[in-house]
Amino acid sequence: MKKVTIYALSTCLWCRKTKKYFEEKGIAFDAVDYDKQDEAAQKRMAEEMKAAGFNCSFPFVRIDGACTQGYDPDEFERMLGEK
Amino acid sequence: MSVEARKKALRFLFGPTADRLGYKFTPNDEDADFLLEQLAGIEAQTGVPYCPCQARSGDRAADMRMVCPCIPFHRKHYDAMRRCWCGLFVHKDVTDPDALRQIPENRIR
Numbered sequence: 001m002k003k004v005t006i007y008a009l010s011t012c013l014w015c016r017k018t019k020k021y022f023e024e025k026g027i028a029f030d031a032v033d034y035d036k037q038d039e040a041a042q043k044r045m046a047e048e049m050k051a052a053g054f055n056c057s058f059p060f061v062r063i064d065g066a067c068t069q070g071y072d073p074d075e076f077e078r079m080l081g082e083k
Numbered sequence: 084m085s086v087e088a089r090k091k092a093l094r095f096l097f098g099p100t101a102d103r104l105g106y107k108f109t110p111n112d113e114d115a116d117f118l119l120e121q122l123a124g125i126e127a128q129t130g131v132p133y134c135p136c137q138a139r140s141g142d143r144a145a146d147m148r149m150v151c152p153c154i155p156f157h158r159k160h161y162d163a164m165r166r167c168w169c170g171l172f173v174h175k176d177v178t179d180p181d182a183l184r185q186i187p188e189n190r191i192r
Contacts, residue, residue: 011135070185
């Protein structure tokens with residue numbers, strides 16, 4: 001089972017759609033709302049996203065070692081090894 | 084002002100600006116309504132209608148690039164996606180916004 005982590009904003013429509021995508025596929029995931037974290041945690045999350053080559057736009061999705069940004073079911077399927 | 088009244092006001096304020104930039108509100112009314120509600124809430128909290136899908140850094144100059152409608156600050160990126168990042172606006176010729184995908188900025192050539 002691949003480990004899926006979603007960094008999100010509670011105000012973000014596409015973050016909600018991303019969570020729904022994984023829920024509907026029955027794939028367990030960890031989700032963290034950036035805007036609900038304290039400053040230190042936000043800084044860690046932003047640095048992790050930057051280290052992966054992305055800016056601070058959401059959603060940010062990590063599937064095992066691969067990362068992407070944005071709601072893109074085709075990309076999620078590719079990262080899950082379904083394509 | 085109620086949230087509903089502010090949503091209407093934001094639609095009234097943003098429409099002409101988006102039009103001049105070659106964009107329009109997404110024809111997906113459910114998505115537009117959700118996004119306008121988030122913008123109204125963010126504006127009520129911070130005084131500024133920042134993008135609901137981008138995190139603020141606290142750096143004023145950087146954060147100003149996320150004030151809706153933020154199209155002028157991300158022109159190449161958004162033109163490539165034919166929508167803005169949060170999807171409130173799409174190119175004027177878009178009829179099926181659900182067919183559009185978010186593309187990370189670092190993948191735009």
